[in-house]
Amino acid sequence: MAMKRKASALAGLLAATALGLGYAIAQDGPKADVIHIWVSAGESAAINVVVDQFKKEGGVWLDSAVAGGQNLVPAVMSRIAGGNPPTAYQALAGRAFEDLWEQGLLNDIEETATADNWRDVLPAPLVEIMENEEGKIFLIPLGMHGPNWIWYSTEVLEKSGVTEIPTNFDETFFDALDKVEAAGYIGFVVGKQSFQERFLMETVMLALGGKDYWNGIWGDRDDTLVRSDMTRKVFETFRRLSTYADEGAAGRTWPVNTNLLITNKGGFNVMGDWAKGEFKAAGLTALEDYGCVLPGDKPWFLLQADMMAVPAGPEPDRAAAQNLLAHVAMEKDVQVGFNLNKGSLPPRTDVPREAFDDCAQRGFDSYTDPDLTVATVNMFFTPKDAGLWEDLVSEFFNNPDLSVDEAIDRLSTIVQEAD
Amino acid sequence: MNSWIARFALVPAAMVAFGVFVGCLLWTLVLSFTNSKLLPSYRWVGLDQYEKLFSSSRWAVSVENIVVFGIWYIGLCLLFGYILAVLVDQRVRGEALLRTIYLSPHAMSLIVTGLVWAWFLNPQLGLQGFLRGLGWESFSFAWLADPNLAIYAVVIAAVWRGTGLVMILMLAGLRGVDQEMLKNLQVDGVPKWRVYAQVVPPIVAPMILTSVVLLAAGVINSYDLIVAMTRGGPGISTEVPGKFVMEHFFARADVGVATAGATVMLAALVVIAAPLLYLRSRISQRREASGG
Secondary structure: OHHHHHHHHHHHHHHHHHHHHHHHHHOOOOEEEEEOOOOOHHHHHHHHHHHHHHHHOOOEEEEOOOOOHHHHHHHHHHHHHOOOOOOEEEEEOOHHHHHHHHOOOEOOOHHHHHHOOHHHHOOHHHHHHHEOOOOOEOEEEEEEEOOOEEEEEHHHHHHHOOOOOOOOOOHHHHHHHHHHHHOOOEEEEOOEOHHHHHHHHHHHHHHHHHHHHHHHHHOOOOHHHHOOHHHHHHHHHHHHHHOOOOHHHEOOOHHHHHHHHHOOOEEEEEEOOOHHHHHHHOOOOEOOOEEEEOOOOOOOEEEEEEEEEOEOOOOOOHHHHHHHHHHHHOOHHHHHHHHHHHOOEOOOOOOOOOOOOHHHHHHHHHHOOOOOEEEOHHHHOOHHHHHHHHHHHHHHHHOOOOOHHHHHHHHHHHHHHOO | OHHHHHHHHHHHHHHHHHHHHHHHHHHHHHHOOEOOOOOOOOOEOOOHHHHHHHOOHHHHHHHHHHHHHHHHHHHHHHHHHHHHHHHHOOOOOOHHHHHHHHHHHHHOOHHHHHHHHHHHOOOOOOHHHHHHHOOOOOOOOOHHHOOOOHHHHHHHHHHHHHHHHHHHHHHHHHHOOOHHHHHHHHHOOOOHHHHHHHHHHHHOHHHHHHHHHHHHHHHHOOOHHHHHHOOOOOOOOOOOHHHHHHHHHOOOOOHHHHHHHHHHHHHHHHHHHHHHHHHHHHHHHHHHHOOO
16 A cells, blocks of 8 residues: 555656656747737738747747737736736837836847848838837837728729729719719728728828828827818818718628628728738739729828737746747748738838739838838827727717817817827 | 634635725725826826816717616616516416526627627618518618617617516515405406506515616616627717726726726716615615514
């Protein structure tokens, strides 16, 4: 009896040692615990390109994906505030990082950025966003998205007799909408969700007003620009667009909107280039089955970047893991692989572009031209103030009783009182 | 000796309840007077956050909505719950089955309820689309797309779910009604509906008050149903305080305004519930004193 007990105790000890040793051997590379929301088929394939390369270069990847964009911020913030920060997390560039910086909760990856010459291969406007107040790079750029595209179904436009493809929200555009509606299709496909309404408004604002107007309002907070005739025109055009919303628009999600174009039931749609993923998944070819336009007098590109931020923490190998992740994410093959799967554009300007479709090529041309790139509202305003802007836009889109004058007054207040 | 052990065993639970519940409540209150944005900070700003809260049109719409929603929801739940309880109380056959059927919506999560009703009330995919497809071209039931009517669509879904609970509570109350007295009234020639409309409600008043308190708590906290059904839309027409607070905590990174909103919500609930609970305890005491 005693022998049996001794034997089993010994066996247990050996097993534990083996397990511990094996565990230690398996976990010898720098560990990265990453939070992101890339869980759909295309998105998973995209992030796996990064994961595989990270593992090849000796890192250990712990995936902490969350489903649903609105769950990302709560998940990240509760972990940071709770003292268990992830090694990296997906984030959109913007002023949301200010609070974290002030409390010393973020690391930077300047080490890798300098070693790999990031500043030579990334466009200058992007680098500006990626640097903190001390001039150190603290964000890892994975993909560039532009939220301001007009998409259209070539078949619907053909069948409606639309011959001139509009490039701005002008009379050509509204003529085309009317023709499509007369032919029995949905002219302008929009979903009544506040983020869609906001993207639409910002697209219209940038297309009609141009870069200087945009920067003047959001950057310089110039009240004369806010109260100018251009703003009036923007709001009136936006209101005109709201009259084209069909009955099923209430709460309709963006993939369903894109699907209406794919199934040739709708003519035009304004959405970011993540919609391209839907077209691709349905097997459609760019510029043949569907078309894309960056609207405006010039093809402005609203810089919305998928980045990874790297919080500070106590582990000794944290900085090593973060720098390795930064190095891997910026490798040319990884950039091409990630973005091909995701439908976005590689931030690096020196990657081979042949594999990307025609719409992406248009994006490339705009995105690499510093005169055409424009920062999003999130980069000028804190989440709180950007939220007030979104509330105003959504209310204006849905409530015909809110007059243009009233809306301009409210915009003026928001801009003047923003932090 | 045993009772001391029993009390001692409760101490950890009481500490947790007190520490977590009351402690967090106080912390929320304190934060509403600071300038916290994404993470808590302790710089005192007095009533600034409350000023911002009360001058926000979105908050004003949410308060209006919660009052409208609350009145209709509580009113209709009480009415339908009472009627269903009376009907089920008639000692019909299959009473247990009926109770289960009427209570089963309550077992569904609010998210499921919201989604199902959103599909049902969708102009193209739901009831309107279906009836139009059958040939009734002019049928219209697009409340969810109309900013003025959307909140009533949410009331429908909420009442569908909440009636079962009220029915069960009323049923328990009805079981306490003296059957002899009811029979005597019937013999006297009083029609049954008058008995149930005028004589019985005062007897089941404690149950009515309990239901109102429970329903009111559900109303003030409503968040899941709105998110699942309308996401606060169209525009901000179905915005409610619960959703306002949640969004400001996370997406808007504005803990100051969010905690101010949460404090106001708590104050509202206390103002509603306290007198009702007090009234209920007075009624029960009086009944015990007079022999039940």
